[in-house]
Amino acid sequence: MERKTITIFHGPQHPGITGNMSVELELTGETITKARTHVGYLHRGFEKLIERRTVIQAFTIVCRICVPEPDPNEANFALAVEQLAGIEVSEKATYIRVMVLEMARLAAQLLWMAGQSGSVGLGTVGQWSIYDRDLILDLFEALTGGRVYHMYIYPGGVRRELPEGFLERLGALLDYLQKRLVEYDRLFFDNASFQKRAIGVGVVKSEEALHLGYVGQVLRGCGLKRDVRRDNPYFNYAALEFDIPTQSGGDVFARALVRRAEMRESIKILRQVIAQMPTEGAIMQKLPKHRKFTLPKEDTYVAVESARGEFGYYMAGDGSEMIRRMQVKGPSLIHGFTLLESLLVGEELSNVALIMNSLGICPPEIER
Template structure:
């Protein structure tokens, strides 16, 4: 009991179309209002960090990305970069640009998947399916390049695993044109729709100060008006050699987070198009590394579709890492942020799926 109202507890997820994957929330309701939320993880716990400490350097490539199926490539790239720092090697320029193309297509595919869930949460199914059409073509591009649709194994310690297909440049540029056309359709159908605007404006608003205090990075932080992006702030690969902007918006609510992600897609397309033009057909793709790593420490930070991801690896020499630690992108989104907003604002049970979708967490990330 609380005051004159009777509080009711319900479980939201993991088997719920509005839940972001393998996670549940225990919601406390006062009528239609959610007054408290408890995050319940553990449905996909596999102990990736400890698993990686018991597998060889090359085996760990296939573990490095498996806790975020929607955006696996930045995680794969970060692992390769950390191991390269332990070895003290610089990869070929071609490999840097290919990794950037890989990461940006992964970001776009993730944002398209997000728009599918965001459209579904607001009852707008048609543009949600359009988004999947564009994402499907990106997965086909990955399959032609790497032989895999979802997990790709393109970036390995030392550079890029696969040679470029003969039609790589043409296929990539053709794909960017196709994706841009479809994204503009989805953007108009969602952002210009009065139902979408009414359901998202004012929901889950965060200021830049609040976002920073809650540990937020990525699109949610930039939607609150802070132009922080690792690709600009602490450039890696060759991000400092291509032209792109860091979009920001100011209101920090579910609608502005939606606006921002569409703008990010267009910037990613710019990066891909410029990176393709900088690839040297005669250039190398990979530096061969020994199977045994020297003692040392490797730290890599990358900007994923959900924010800053970091991996920290310690080597004592040998065939396996001594310690591996991974920094979650989604942990604050599903814990501190959701709880803060629910306790501060009047979030109804109908608003809750929209709030979650607008934050776009990757649930398995916190079960790593």
Template sequence: MGKDNKLVKIFHGPQHPGITGNMSVEIDLDGETIVNSETHVGYLHRGFEKLVERRTIPQAFTIVCRICVPEPDPNEENFARGIENLANIEVPVKAKWIRTMVLEMQRLTAQFLWIAGQGGSLGLYINPQWAVADRDLMLDLYEELTGARVYHMYIYPGGVRNDLPVGFLDKLSRLLDYYESRLPEYDRIFFNNAVFKKRAVGIGIVKPETAIKHGVVGPVLRAAGFKHDVRKYAPYEMYSQVEFDIPTQRDSDVYARALVRREEMVQSIRILRQVINKMPKDGPVNVKLKGHRQFLIPRGETWVRTESSRGEFSYFMASDGTEKLRRMQVKGPSMVHAMSLLPEVLKGAQLADVAMIMNSLGTCPPEIER
């Protein structure tokens, strides 16, 4: 206890090398043990839903990718597919294959960034040095494909902005070869690292009943033994045309969640190999839309969802027949993982484990303050 038997209150973040984005956790400590905690967000981008509702569809397209900076493409895909549902737009087949490719490329970059962050939270600094460098190789391909490294603004209502550059699939294939050769090295420095296992095994346990109560998704849910993935059970784009497995674990601790993410990297590479082989050589990649004041969305409602690297990500969209959406609501994994689950998991944990537990849940703060 603190002086006069009072708890000590500290703030973990928002500027901290081991936190997930710009968010703060207010912690009450009894010595080194966490008694209570509360998550605070709003230090970065926010207010996306209202920003979108006040813009025409082509204008709003540039907003949604910022809902999650490290993983913008699931937002672009959700937004595009929602508009396509409302406007009855049929997306060309080649565009769907390209979208599937882009989403799995994004999943790999997100997992590399997760490895970097989790290593940093433990003081294993070779992890961020290696993982950020390897992630940058995929960003090079994104830059060639879209002209941008982070905010791609490439998956557009009606398809994608442009076709694949000459030789792009060969470059992607070579990069996948490199990633496959690197995974055993990441096993050595991180996944099988004695320090990481000592720190992570048995820490931050999310019991199966807790996972269901809070509605957790993604690797957190799969590490608790639940075999759920939107790509498999509600397939979109071309996921019904590729084969992949849903990795699960049973221990539901920080280490189990790491193992799920490690295997998901293998599955992403497997999916991308199939996409490369099945990619149509010819055909349109988009449907030409009217200008932003002429593109009117028919009255109606829709709900779409994708499987981001952090779990199920969904959009609700409602139109009143004008050039703007009447309502858009975003539901990502972070609201549950950071706001309701994290305080419960942190109760009784040690101060030194806060960053590691928080990273293991996979959050993106702008999703919450949306």
């Protein structure tokens, strides 16, 4: 009997992704023979808008580039502006920035856990992890006034002093999360249902991972120890002790185990930050008024390690108060096109959401 090939759209709304993106799949039976990524459902034109705004006005936009993980955007924006304008940041502000980024990493991993578990039908995990993420968002609200978008890491430092008793609250939350991670092991990572679905699925080869520019857990899940915090340290990561967890499987399960270990490392970093946080010192440098804040005709590239891998910004000034060009480089462009389109071929239809989620694709950062 002749086997028929059909074409279907997976998405743009489905459990495999945070945001909207679709994959056009050609199927023979349940097996994928061709995959083509489609974006454009979320194009908000941020990079275009930024070209018509002053540096300080542009700051309010950048955090919205990636909804589940806005803080690396703020960090990149601040790093790029500071590098171009020659602004120094105090030690206290850099400690606070590391604290914010690691809290954001934990929150993003908990959100990922909800999506990844949802893609294999383990709904309870998501209910737990979203609750725990909310506890981190409570702290963000106390610190910045915002739960999801913080607009806190600002060129020159950070916008507000730590509220009274904040570090104690953070310490108590870390104690709680440390215990919860053991529960998550039992509920999710050691769960036979998840392991059976994730082991041997979506395997990335280490040699192609390096050449094709994959980042984050995709690289570390193939045993490649790459992390911007260690390779090109920014803020004060060079002074902090933490490991770069790796796995050798290259599959969905290996990437999940890397994320599990990274949550422990984030807690380790946050405990050091609490212990070493300077009690004195300014949190913000004096900056020119926004109409007088000009960037020289220079360009730069900065990058931080987001919860999903290297996240970079190219920024060019032109001597005016506007930014001539700001181009975002997130993990999702290459993971969502180059990697996903090849990885899905030969896989079963039921594994699409599972694989997409493990790659950490965030459509808003593809179509900025």
